Amino acid sequence: MEAYVTLLTSDAYASGVLVLAHRLRDLGSKKDIACLVTPQVSERIRRYLETVVTVIAVDMIRSYDEANLKILGRPELDVTFTKIHVWQLHQYTKIVFLDADTLPMRNVDELFERPDFSAAPDAGWPDCFNSGVFVTAPSDSVYQDLLTLAKEKGSFDGGDQGLLNTYFSSWPSSSAHRLPFIFNTTPTTQYR
Known part of the structure; x- marks a missing residue:
């Protein structure tokens, strides 16, 4: 089975998860939609999410690299290491995070x-x-390697993006691994 997976570490982003899940369904996807949910998410929000997505309880994995988080001015990204849990989701053969x-x-x-x-x-x-x-795709070895890398070296930006770019440093190993830019366009001044 294949799944879209997202992450929720607080009630504050619950509306984003719900909009994303409904949007995927409105666009015709029949894939499973799962959400990694940490203990900081309230029981009320968890129950509501369960009506829309597969809720997967996970522990929070934090970055304690305050200096590099400060470079981006995004201290709230310290919780994004929790994303590493996607490599433990062996119930799925392929994951689009x-x-x-x-x-x-x-x-x-x-x-x-x-x-x-x-x-x-x-x-x-x-x-x-x-x-x-x-x-x-899920992989216990990738999961363990990422945990070790996070603990021993941290992240050049303090968050998951720096950690994952360090681990997957050969990206893109071929053009098939490089998604077109339109799949992840972010609001930025570079587009002006």
Whole structure:
């Protein structure tokens, strides 16, 4: 089975998860939609999410690299290491991870045809991929390697994007692994 997976670490982004899930359905996707949910999410929100997505309880994995988080001016990204749990989801054969603040403009089920690990370039750092949208497959070894890397070396940006770009440093190993930029367009001044 294949699934779209997102992450919720607080009640504040619950509306984003719900909009994303409804949007995927409105665009015709029949894939499973799962949400990694940490203990910080209230029981009320969990119950509501369960009516729309498959809720998967996970522990929070934090970045304690305050200096690098400060560079981006985004201290709230310390919780994004929790994304690492996608590599433990062995109930799925392929995963398309979408941050809770993504909004597909058309059906994107074609992403499941992409190889493990695929991502789109980042607008600000074109030699890096943006970790808000990526294609992968579960792997215990990748999960363990990422935990070790996070603990021993941290992340060049303090969040998951720096960690994942360090781990998947050969990205893109082929053009098939490089998603077109349109799959993860972010609002930025680079488009003006």
